[in-house]
Amino acid sequence: MSGNHYAIEFQGVSLAFDGNVILNRVSFGVRYGEAKIVMGGSGTGKSTLLRLTLGLIKPDEGRILIDGEDITDYSEEKMMEVRGKVGMVFQEGALFDSLSVYDNVAYRLRETRVAESEIGSIVMRMLRFVDLEDAAGKMPNELSGGMRRRVGIARALVGNPKIILYDEPTAGLDPITARTICELVLKLRDLEEVSSIFVTHRLQDIDVLSREYVMRDDRGDIVFMHEDETLCLLNTQFIMLREGNVIFNGTDEELRASGDPYIRKFLA
Ligand SMILES: Nc1ncnc2c1ncn2[C@@H]1O[C@H](COP(=O)(O)OP(=O)(O)O)[C@@H](O)[C@H]1O
Ligand SMILES: [Mg+2]
Numbered sequence: 001m002s003g004n005h006y007a008i009e010f011q012g013v014s015l016a017f018d019g020n021v022i023l024n025r026v027s028f029g030v031r032y033g034e035a036k037i038v039m040g041g042s043g044t045g046k047s048t049l050l051r052l053t054l055g056l057i058k059p060d061e062g063r064i065l066i067d068g069e070d071i072t073d074y075s076e077e078k079m080m081e082v083r084g085k086v087g088m089v090f091q092e093g094a095l096f097d098s099l100s101v102y103d104n105v106a107y108r109l110r111e112t113r114v115a116e117s118e119i120g121s122i123v124m125r126m127l128r129f130v131d132l133e134d135a136a137g138k139m140p141n142e143l144s145g146g147m148r149r150r151v152g153i154a155r156a157l158v159g160n161p162k163i164i165l166y167d168e169p170t171a172g173l174d175p176i177t178a179r180t181i182c183e184l185v186l187k188l189r190d191l192e193e194v195s196s197i198f199v200t201h202r203l204q205d206i207d208v209l210s211r212e213y214v215m216r217d218d219r220g221d222i223v224f225m226h227e228d229e230t231l232c233l234l235n236t237q238f239i240m241l242r243e244g245n246v247i248f249n250g251t252d253e254e255l256r257a258s259g260d261p262y263i264r265k266f267l268a
Pocket of ligand 2: 167
């Protein structure tokens with residue numbers, strides 16, 4: 001482990017589908033405890049990047065490391081072990097419609113043969129974290145869009161992964177609901193030291209994740225704070241993809257100061 005600073009690292013990763021280059025020698029690292037926000041237009045390979053991180057697809061070229069371990073050539077069997085460290089939050093929540101909220105969150109535990117007696121307390125702890133304890137018995141079609149995403153996050157938290165991948169978890173949500181999702185991401189980043197990749201188009205997400213943080217006060221209650229003149233948050237960083245290339249990699253301050261016309265247009 002010596003010298004490894006990254007929870008996730010891409011080293012010169014290239015991938016083409018049917019001759020179309022989707023990622024062109026993409027390199028970046030996500031430090032431990034960092035949220036890496038990935039931006040880019042539709043079809044620029046953002047979801048592909050997450051699927052590569054999970055080892056669901058393999059790159060044509062380059063290396064991918066998870067927690068210092070080079071997973072590029074791992075078999076499906078070895079990948080299953082690595083995926084235990086990684087939670088995935090899909091775009092639409094991706095719940096099983098025929099299963100209750102409780103059973104959706106319990107799904108992976110049952111799959112890995114955790115004793116039923118332990119499952120209850122784990123599932124309820126996850127649902128408490130996303131503030132959905134009361135919805136345990138509900139079916140997905142009884143939930144609002146925001147609640148479905150939160151169930152998706154609760155499900156990803158099973159196994160206490162130290163890495164979480166979020167694929168546009170706020171897309172299509174109203175601003176208040178989107179904020180509740182971002183607040184969960186802040187709690188995981190700042191209280192659990194989760195490392196993450198967070199794909200989004202929303203400027204509101206960018207503002208919340210790059211300027212706010214979470215602490216516990218003297219009584220142990222969670223408080224949301226805002227960076228000020230004395231404190232500049234460094235645990236959220238950005239990359240922007242365009243036509244297969246990383247055209248930006250840095251902090252929100254650098255992003256907002258960028259003169260690149262594509263970035264300016266994106267932020268306008
Ligand atoms: N399995 C696949 N086979 C062929 N083309 C694919 C496959 N997966 C994704 N693509 C293509 O790769 C490009 C990037 O897709 P994706 O990563 O889903 O983009 P994004 O998430 O940034 O919108 C798109 O043009 C998409 O059509
Ligand atoms: Mg996508």
